[in-house]
Amino acid sequence: GESVGLHLPTLSVQEGDNSIINCAYSNSASDYFIWYKQESGKGPQFIIDIRSNMDKRQGQRVTVLLNKTVKHLSLQIAATQPGDSAVYFCADLSGGYQKVTFGTGTKLQVIP
Amino acid sequence: SQTIHQWPATLVQPVGSPLSLECTVEGTSNPNLYWYRQAAGRGLQLLFYSVGIGQISSEVPQNLSASRPQDRQFILSSKKLLLSDSGFYLCALNRAYNEQFFGPGTRLTVL
Numbered sequence: 001g002e003s004v005g006l007h008l009p010t011l012s013v014q015e016g017d018n019s020i021i022n023c024a025y026s027n028s029a030s031d032y033f034i035w036y037k038q039e040s041g042k043g044p045q046f047i048i049d050i051r052s053n054m055d056k057r058q059g060q061r062v063t064v065l066l067n068k069t070v071k072h073l074s075l076q077i078a079a080t081q082p083g084d085s086a087v088y089f090c091a092d093l094s095g096g097y098q099k100v101t102f103g104t105g106t107k108l109q110v111i112p
Numbered sequence: 113s114q115t116i117h118q119w120p121a122t123l124v125q126p127v128g129s130p131l132s133l134e135c136t137v138e139g140t141s142n143p144n145l146y147w148y149r150q151a152a153g154r155g156l157q158l159l160f161y162s163v164g165i166g167q168i169s170s171e172v173p174q175n176l177s178a179s180r181p182q183d184r185q186f187i188l189s190s191k192k193l194l195l196s197d198s199g200f201y202l203c204a205l206n207r208a209y210n211e212q213f214f215g216p217g218t219r220l221t222v223l
Contacts (some may be wrong), residue, residue, distance in 0.1 A: 022203075032210040042215030043202050044156070089155060097144055097163055098206040099171075100154040 012109045023090035026071060029055040030092035033066060034100065035075045035097070038087045044102075047088075077108075080095050085110045116215030117188040124221045131176075131190040135203030135220050138184065143205040145186040146212065147178055150200040164188060176203050198222045 013019045023044075025033065032051055036044035050057045050064045057064050063076040073090050087105040094101070115138040125131060128147050137143060144163050148156040156172055158171045160178035168178050179187045200217050207213040 005210060014158075041217075041219075043204070043217050046211045046213070049210050093210050097161055097169075098209060098212070099146075099158060099161060100212050101158070104155040104172075 008105045012111055013080045014111050017080055017081045019108060021075045021088050023073040023103055025092055027092055027094055030094040032071050032093040034091045037091045080110050082110050114213055116203055118215040118218050122219045124214050126223055127195055128192050131193050133188040133201055135186040136184055137205050147188050148202040166179040193222045194221050
């Protein structure tokens with residue numbers, strides 16, 4: 001079936017460096033791709049999304065890139081901070097009723 | 113602003129016992145509501161969604177059921193819990209077309 005998956009389960013980054021979290025997807029019919037952040041013991045929190053007809057979208061300290069040719073999505077976090085430590089999920093939105101399909105997640109560890 | 117309440121926050125239940133998890137939302141009307149389960153160290157699996165009172169769609173065959181008796185209430189149930197039902201259960205609503213807003217979750221351990 002269709003899926004959204006991640007390349008790496010864990011990423012360790014030095015505080016102040018930039019982080020890049022990657023994601024591969026297989027559903028070409030997705031309308032939106034979305035990144036969520038989940039801190040330990042909490043529900044996921046929406047970070048940023050990108051519509052399928054866009055290549056890049058920027059937010060506060062975050063940038064999402066979409067490469068439809070190779071079905072690849074990435075989340076870039078600038079000047080990574082300890083508070084960025086969490087599990088990051090890519091997800092896609094397709095079909096009706098705003099159903100979201102989540103990938104398995106990447107754990108980001110920020111080294112002080 | 114929207115708020116999601118889930119209770120209990122944590123629950124330990126023996127195998128074969130019944131289950132009832134409740135989710136209530138505030139600050140919105142007629143939302144789409146969703147139940148997800150997250151196994152330890154894994155992603156989120158959509159279990160059920162509801163577009164209105166009494167309307168439930170199941171995403172995967174399982175030992176669980178859901179009900180929506182009121183517009184802002186969503187209940188997850190089981191008659192007999194299995195060990196594999198352990199996990200972190202999250203209720204969510206659609207805050208925008210492309211954004212789901214999640215509640216604090218219920219951590220269920222089945223022994």
